[in-house]
Amino acid sequence: MTTNSWRQLLRPASWRGVPFEVVGDEVEFGRNVAIHEFVQRDKPQVEDLGRKTRKFRIDGWICAGAQNGFNPWPQRDALVAAVEQGGVGTLVHPFYGTLRGHITTMGVKQTSSELGGFISLSMDFVEAGEVEFRADVVDDTGGTVLAAADDSYEALADEFSMAFSVEDLPGFVLADAVDMVDQFLGVLAQWRRPESLAAQVAELNLASIGIYSQPLALAQQVMTIMRDVAQPQAFHEFLRPQTPNIPTRGRAAQRTNSVAFTHLVQSASLIRAAELSVDFASSSNRFAADSTVLRSTPKLITYNEMQAQRSAITQAFTAELLDLSGLQMFPNTQQLLVALRTAAVQHMTSTGEHLARTFVTTCCDGTGWNGFMPTLVLAYRHYGVLSDDVINERNEIPNPLFVPPRAAIELLHEVTE
Known part of the structure; x- marks a missing residue:
């Protein structure tokens, strides 16, 4: 292949506005998956994890010509500086258009002007996604x-x-x-x-x-x-x-x-x-989701x-x-x-959604051994803890050892969060 013939195959490209030319590339496409294999099953379960990151292997050139005054070295230096610059950059590709991402590696191979005066480039480009934050x-x-x-x-x-x-x-x-x-x-x-x-x-x-x-x-x-x-x-x-x-x-x-x-x-x-x-x-005494711990506030x-x-x-x-x-x-x-x-x-609306709900129940029916019930027993039956402070505080029970018969007692629901 003559010098003029391979030069005719080059296509214009740029990285962060610095021009170069592309002769070919390799790209990986596909999807990320997780393969789950199980005993006594001939076929696995394949879990789709989303599209695979696109990675480009680009072969490029910087040639001496009228566009750079037959001096490719300043153009090379500008491209090296652009590659080493931090942050997401813009790649203009002759086949895939405008892409946002990072050039992770760029190899440079230089030839003498006697062989035509060109610089060979080998680039690894990875696309970048947008950073998103949850508003809530x-x-x-x-x-x-x-x-x-x-x-x-x-x-x-x-x-x-x-x-x-x-x-x-x-x-x-x-x-x-x-x-x-x-x-x-x-x-x-x-x-x-x-x-x-x-x-x-x-x-x-x-x-x-x-x-x-x-x-x-x-x-x-x-x-x-x-x-x-x-x-x-x-x-x-x-x-x-x-x-x-x-x-x-x-x-x-x-x-x-x-x-x-x-x-x-x-x-x-x-x-x-x-x-x-x-x-x-924020200082409320909320009932924990496991129904075993009361936060002392x-x-x-x-x-x-x-x-x-x-x-x-x-x-x-x-x-x-x-x-x-x-x-x-x-x-x-x-x-x-x-x-x-x-x-x-x-x-108050958004905060209230995470607070404990309450309900009213009858403590005892007033007959036999159920005539009276200590609040400590009621706390253990409902909350699973030997602490009746919350029940006494909420219901203003004068004597925690003897809850009045058929008394309406306010209790907390077990799961609130």
């Missing part, structure tokens, strides 16, 4: 709730600061503002004092008369305390006494301040309730209890949003509260 694995519903809560707190404080004012107003406006903060702290004292250092400092700051001339700081101190509250539902219906409806500038400001502070407390309590919903089930949370909490939060949010819709002072907060409500409901 990275779906952080709890993180979505907390992020929405932070946004809601920020918008609530900003819009409160634009509505609340005691500057250049009669003294009774400031006195009423002090009284509303005292009312808020009074409700707080009925439950417990703030435990975190930040909340304690915020409570001290509210005692300063200068805080009332800084509405944004006032709102931030209230929300710092609220984020430490474990029973936010105590503030869902926080109300101020009705302000006299007298058409003066001072009374109008007093009414505006009262409405703004009322909804500051109510909305902050709802945001706090949504925050707590993230941990509401502070409080048992079941599917039914989660549903009740979800309904309560939804109703509280809906009532507050209805009240805010008639005002002109919290437009951004309303939108963010809607988003927060949606995030909290989605989180």
Whole structure:
């Protein structure tokens, strides 16, 4: 074969945009299988595991010619650099089109210019697949709730600061503002004092008369305390006494301040309730799938209890949003509260699917030896463990040694996950 004849057989190709020419290739096609052979069976069972990875053995050339100024060496160096570059690359093949993958090996054989000036290439190419991730694995519903809560707190404080004012107003406006903060702290004292250092400092700051001339700081101190509250539902219906409806500038400001502070407390309590919903089930005492181990955690949370909490939060949010819709002072907060409500409901719904279900049964019929039954016996019969703490806690049994006859006892289903 003459030099011109074999050159006419070459076909253009490229790797990562660097051109070369192909004279031939070998490709492997097929499917991956697992062959299962069994005793006393003449034919095996063949399990199809999917298409086999396509591997190409490519024979290529870089020839000296007019396209490279009869100097193939810079083109060779560029191709070597492209092969050694990391990541998935694009191969343009004259017979199979555009392929994505990796060149794992490239052999280079060079000849002198006296023999025509060409470089022989031998490449091993392997196709690459797309990396896929399961969306549900990275779906952080709890993180979505907390992020929405932070946004809601920020918008609530900003819009409160634009509505609340005691500057250049009669003294009774400031006195009423002090009284509303005292009312808020009074409700707080009925439950417990703030435990975190930040909340304690915020409570001290509210005692300063200068805080009332800084509405944004006032709102931030209230929300710092609220984020430490474990029973936010105590503030869902926080109300101020009705302000006299007298058409003066001072009374109008007093009414505006009262409405703004009322909804500051109510909305902050709802945001706090949504925050707590993230941990509401993560510390639950769920019944293990093997029905032999009870996880010792502070409080048992079941599917039914989660549903009740979800309904309560939804109703509280809906009532507050209805009240805010008639005002002109919290437009951004309303939108963010809607988003927060949606995030909290989605989180509690997805989390609740993995919680224990309960059912009610009659402990004993009240006759003979079945007249009374210790809860420890009931726990062993149902759970297979000698621990009756969960039964006693859920049913508030006064004497665990004597369950009342025909008492309705709430128990957990054995398999919950």
